[in-house]
Amino acid sequence: MKVSIDADRCQGHGRCFNMAPDIFGFDDLGNGYVLGDGVLTSETLDRARLAQANCPEHAIAIEE
Ligand code: F3S
Numbered sequence: 079m080k081v082s083i084d085a086d087r088c089q090g091h092g093r094c095f096n097m098a099p100d101i102f103g104f105d106d107l108g109n110g111y112v113l114g115d116g117v118l119t120s121e122t123l124d125r126a127r128l129a130q131a132n133c134p135e136h137a138i139a140i141e142e
Contacts, residue, residue: 079118080141081126083110087137094133098125110137 081101083094090108094101101122102110118126118140130138 079123079126081112081116081118081130082139082141083112084137084139085109085111087135088133089135089137091134094129094138097129097132098122101126102129 083102088109090104090110092104092108092110094110095104101113101118103113104110123140126138126140130140
């Protein structure tokens with residue numbers, strides 16, 4: 079499983095990096111990005127899904 083953020087959709091709401099700061103960071107504009115390679119583990123998958131569900135712009139994708 080791998081998580082990604084669509085930079086064109088992200089509007090900097092910040093829920094992702096506030097909910098899961100070990101998965102997401104933020105840039106100088108306050109927009110979210112994925113830390114590292116985005117590969118999810120059994121420990122990070124649930125929080126990545128929570129962040130995905132809470133992003134108002136539906137900018138977060140999780141691929142098999
Ligand atoms: Fe952007 Fe959504 Fe996170 S708008 S900062 S990806 S909560």
